[in-house]
Amino acid sequence: MKKTLLSAAIGAAVLGFASAASAATLDDVKAKGFVQCGVNTGLAGFAQPDSAGNWKGFDVDYCKAVAAAVFGDATKVKYTPTTAQSRFTALQSGEIDLLARNTTWTVNRDTALGFNFRYVNYYDGQGFMVPKSLNVKSALELSGAAVCVQSGTTTELNLADYFKANKLEYKPVVFEKLEEVNAAYQAGRCDVYTTDQSGLYSLRLSLSNPNDHVILPEIISKEPLAPAVRQGDDKWFDIVTWAGYALVQAEEFGITQANVDDIKKSSTNPDVRRFLGVEKDTKIGTDLGLTNDWAYNIIKGVGNYGEVFERNIGANTPLKIQRGLNALWTKGGLQYAPPVR
Amino acid sequence: MTDHAIRVSSHRGEPRVSPIYDPKVRSIFFQILTAVVVVLVTWSISHNVSVNLARANIASGYSFLAGRSGFDIGFAMISYSSDSTYGDALLVGLINTILIAVTGIITATIIGFIIGIGRLSKNWLIAKLCTVYVEVFRNIPPLLVIFFWYSGVLSSLPQVRDSLKLPFSMFLNNRGLAFPKPVWGDGASLISVAFLVGIIATLAIAMWAKQRQMRTGKQFHTIWVGIGLILGLPLLTFLALGAPLSFDYPIAGRFNLSGGSVIAPEFVALYLALSFYTAAFIAEIIRAGIRGVPKGQSEASFALGLQPSTTTRLVVIPQAMRIIIPPLTSQYLNLTKNSSLGVAIGFPELVSTGGTTMNQTGQAVEVISIWLVVYLTISIATSLFMNWFNAKMALVER
Numbered sequence: 001m002k003k004t005l006l007s008a009a010i011g012a013a014v015l016g017f018a019s020a021a022s023a024a025t026l027d028d029v030k031a032k033g034f035v036q037c038g039v040n041t042g043l044a045g046f047a048q049p050d051s052a053g054n055w056k057g058f059d060v061d062y063c064k065a066v067a068a069a070v071f072g073d074a075t076k077v078k079y080t081p082t083t084a085q086s087r088f089t090a091l092q093s094g095e096i097d098l099l100a101r102n103t104t105w106t107v108n109r110d111t112a113l114g115f116n117f118r119y120v121n122y123y124d125g126q127g128f129m130v131p132k133s134l135n136v137k138s139a140l141e142l143s144g145a146a147v148c149v150q151s152g153t154t155t156e157l158n159l160a161d162y163f164k165a166n167k168l169e170y171k172p173v174v175f176e177k178l179e180e181v182n183a184a185y186q187a188g189r190c191d192v193y194t195t196d197q198s199g200l201y202s203l204r205l206s207l208s209n210p211n212d213h214v215i216l217p218e219i220i221s222k223e224p225l226a227p228a229v230r231q232g233d234d235k236w237f238d239i240v241t242w243a244g245y246a247l248v249q250a251e252e253f254g255i256t257q258a259n260v261d262d263i264k265k266s267s268t269n270p271d272v273r274r275f276l277g278v279e280k281d282t283k284i285g286t287d288l289g290l291t292n293d294w295a296y297n298i299i300k301g302v303g304n305y306g307e308v309f310e311r312n313i314g315a316n317t318p319l320k321i322q323r324g325l326n327a328l329w330t331k332g333g334l335q336y337a338p339p340v341r
Numbered sequence: 342m343t344d345h346a347i348r349v350s351s352h353r354g355e356p357r358v359s360p361i362y363d364p365k366v367r368s369i370f371f372q373i374l375t376a377v378v379v380v381l382v383t384w385s386i387s388h389n390v391s392v393n394l395a396r397a398n399i400a401s402g403y404s405f406l407a408g409r410s411g412f413d414i415g416f417a418m419i420s421y422s423s424d425s426t427y428g429d430a431l432l433v434g435l436i437n438t439i440l441i442a443v444t445g446i447i448t449a450t451i452i453g454f455i456i457g458i459g460r461l462s463k464n465w466l467i468a469k470l471c472t473v474y475v476e477v478f479r480n481i482p483p484l485l486v487i488f489f490w491y492s493g494v495l496s497s498l499p500q501v502r503d504s505l506k507l508p509f510s511m512f513l514n515n516r517g518l519a520f521p522k523p524v525w526g527d528g529a530s531l532i533s534v535a536f537l538v539g540i541i542a543t544l545a546i547a548m549w550a551k552q553r554q555m556r557t558g559k560q561f562h563t564i565w566v567g568i569g570l571i572l573g574l575p576l577l578t579f580l581a582l583g584a585p586l587s588f589d590y591p592i593a594g595r596f597n598l599s600g601g602s603v604i605a606p607e608f609v610a611l612y613l614a615l616s617f618y619t620a621a622f623i624a625e626i627i628r629a630g631i632r633g634v635p636k637g638q639s640e641a642s643f644a645l646g647l648q649p650s651t652t653t654r655l656v657v658i659p660q661a662m663r664i665i666i667p668p669l670t671s672q673y674l675n676l677t678k679n680s681s682l683g684v685a686i687g688f689p690e691l692v693s694t695g696g697t698t699m700n701q702t703g704q705a706v707e708v709i710s711i712w713l714v715v716y717l718t719i720s721i722a723t724s725l726f727m728n729w730f731n732a733k734m735a736l737v738e739r
Contacts (some may be wrong), residue, residue, distance in 0.1 A: 085700045091607075092399065092705065113703035114399035134596070145596040146516060152694070152700030157411040160423035172413045172598060175687040176696065184687070188500045188515055189606070191596045231398045 025236035034076045037063035041081040044202040045313040056168035058312040059100040069243045069294040074301025085152040104154045105226040118241040123325035125219035127197035138166040139218040142167040148190035158221040245337035246295040250304035257303035404470040434694030442677040448616035453623025478621035491610035491686045519591035522602040526585030543567035608690040619676045630665035662734045670727035
C-alpha cells in the first residue's frame, strides 16, 4: 500500500513537471487574469516605476496594449523587472509571457535562443556619451578610453567590433545591472558610456548634471528594438504582433485615445469600421482568439503609436527624442503596419 | 501485528521472523527505494529539460564553446580578445576566480591568525580591538562588505586625471593602481631556474639539518641559509646575465594611463572584502583551536625547561592545528565560493564571464552545468589538499 502510494506520488510529480510548461500561453494568461510582462529594471521613458510604484514607459505601454487586447483592460499586467542577463532565461523558462524590454532583434535571438520577433517598436542605434570636459567630438578620438557597458547586450558586441574595425584601443568596464553602470560612469570609473542612443538620452537625465555630458554623433549599429515571445506558440505570437501593429495602424487612421469612441460610433470608413470591430459579422478579433473590439480596447487603453511615443519619450518629455526613423511610413519613417482585414 | 508475528515464530520454536520485519531486508529495501527515487527524479528533471528545450527550439550541447565570443574582458591574465572563443572567456573567468581565491585565502589566513591570537592577548586594548573586528565583519553579509570596499575604493581615490603619483613611477586613481611592467630580456628564464634550484637546495638542507639534529642534537639555522639561497641564487644569476630587465612605464594618455600594468579596483575591492570577511571566521577558529589545547600541555613543556616561544611552536600550535584544520577547510571553501559575488561589482570571474556567455548564446543549462562542475572541482581539490594536510598534522599515536 505504502509503495503504491509512493510510486503514484512520484508519477504525479513527474507528470506535473512535464505538463506545467506545455499549456498555450493565451489560455494560461486568461486563467491567471493578467499578462506577466518582462521589462527593464528602470530606464527612464521606457520602463520605470513612478513615485506611486506604477510602471510607466514606452515598453510598459506595449505590455498594456497586449493586456487591453486580451482582457479589454490595460491595467491587467504584472511586471517582472529583468536585467540584460536575466531577460532571456525569464522568457525561455516561461516566467514571463512577453518580453518588452528594449531588446534588439537579431538572428541569433530569433533562432538559437528560441524566441520570435515580428515588428520593431523602436528603431534605435548604438551611440556614445562622454563628459563635455573631455572635449571629444567624434567616437574615432576615443582610442585608449575606458568604456562602461552593460554585459550580455548586443552593445557589448558592437563595441568590440567597432573598436577593432577602427583599430582603436579601449578598456571595457562591464557590469550586469544598469544602475551599476550608471554609478561607475558617474564615479569616473570610465570615460565613455555606450548603449542604444535612446538609452543614452534616458540615462543622461539621471545624471546629476545632464548638461555636462554630450552624446557623440556616431551611430555604430542598427538596433531594432522589438518585443519577443517564446517560439512554438503561434497564437500568442499573433496576438502580441497585432497588438503592436494596431498601435501604428491607429495613428495612421488618426484614431486617438480621446476620439476613438466618437469614431467608433460615427465613422463610415469601412477600413476603420473593420479595424474597430464594428463591421457586421466581422471575425477580425475572434480569429485571433480575442473579442472583435480588441483594437478599440488597445486604443482606449493606451492610445495610438504616436501618443505612446510622445507621452513617454517624445519632444515634450525630458528625453526630447525626435520621431526620426520611428515616424509613420507616410511621413518618411519606418513604422508601417500590414492591413488589418 | 508485531506481537502476533513474534508469537507465531515462537510457537514454532524458531527465531525466524517474516521478511517484512527483518531489519536486514528492511534496510536493503529502503536503500533500493531511495536509489530508485533519486534516479527517477534525476531522470525526470533531465528529461523535462531536454523536452522543453527541444520544444522551445533552443539549441543544446557544448559546441558553442568553440564559437567566437565577440566581447572583450577588462581584466584577463591570459591573452584574450573579442576574437577568442567562449571557452577562452570561461577560462579567463576561471583563472580570475582561482586568482582571487588563492590570494584571498593567503591574506585571510594571515589576518585571521593575527586577529585570533590578538583576541587571546593579555593586552586589554589589543584583545578588545580584535573582538570588535570579529564581531563587525562576522555579522555583515559578504555582499555588503564587497560593496563597502568597492564604493569606498571608488569614491576615496582621485579621478584618473588627478592621479596620485607614487614612487617608482606608480600611479593611483579610481581606475586602479598602475605600476611599471617588468620586461625581461634574453636569458631571463635562467633566473627562474635559479629560483627553483634555491628552493630545492633549501628543502634538502632542511632534511639534512633535521636528521643531524635527531642524531647529535645540534641545531642548524636553516631559515637564514634558505633565504640566502632562494633570494641569492636568482640575484647572482640576474647580475651574471648583465641585468636583462627593463620596465614598461605607465604614461598619462588622453583618457587613461597607457602602458604598465594595472591592478583594477574591482579586483582590489573583492580581494580585500573576501579577505577581511573570511579572516573574522578564521580568527575565531584559531582562538578556539588554541584554547582547545589543555593548559597542562604548556605547563608540562615549561617544566621540561622549554622556552615560551618554543612551547608555542612545538607543543601548543601542533596540537591546536588538529582542531583548527577541519573548520579552516570550510572557510577556504566559503571564500572560494563567495568569490562569485564579484559579479556584483563587475569583476570578470567565472560567474561573470559565464553569465555573459550564457546571455550571448542562450545556452543557460550548459553554462550553469559548467559552473557547477568547476566549483565542485575546485572545492573538492581544496578539500583533498586540506585532508592530506590534516592527516599530516594529526597526532601520531605511538
